[in-house]
Amino acid sequence: MTIAYADPERADKIRECLLACGRAGMQTPAMLALNTHVFGTHTRDGIGVEAAITLLIAEGFDPPADPQQFSAPLACNILGVRP
Numbered sequence: 001m002t003i004a005y006a007d008p009e010r011a012d013k014i015r016e017c018l019l020a021c022g023r024a025g026m027q028t029p030a031m032l033a034l035n036t037h038v039f040g041t042h043t044r045d046g047i048g049v050e051a052a053i054t055l056l057i058a059e060g061f062d063p064p065a066d067p068q069q070f071s072a073p074l075a076c077n078i079l080g081v082r083p
Contacts, residue, residue, distance in 0.1 A: 013063040017070035030072040
């Protein structure tokens with residue numbers, strides 16, 4: 001289910017960035033921590049993409065136009081996740 005955001009373009013960019021982070025072949029510690037927090041693991045549930053988008057927007061996160069330029073460390077910092 002997708003939430004109707006006040007700024008749907010910004011939400012879509014953040015969604016693209018989170019999904020690109022999850023699909024990346026080479027994972028940094030920040031990417032692993034973010035992916036675990038958002039998507040979960042086989043032993044732990046994540047908060048979900050929509051919840052992460054809502055939190056990132058609430059904190060003023062401005063996603064890059066190119067999802068490959070997404071900053072997992074910044075997103076971790078905003079979400080309170082430790083890499």
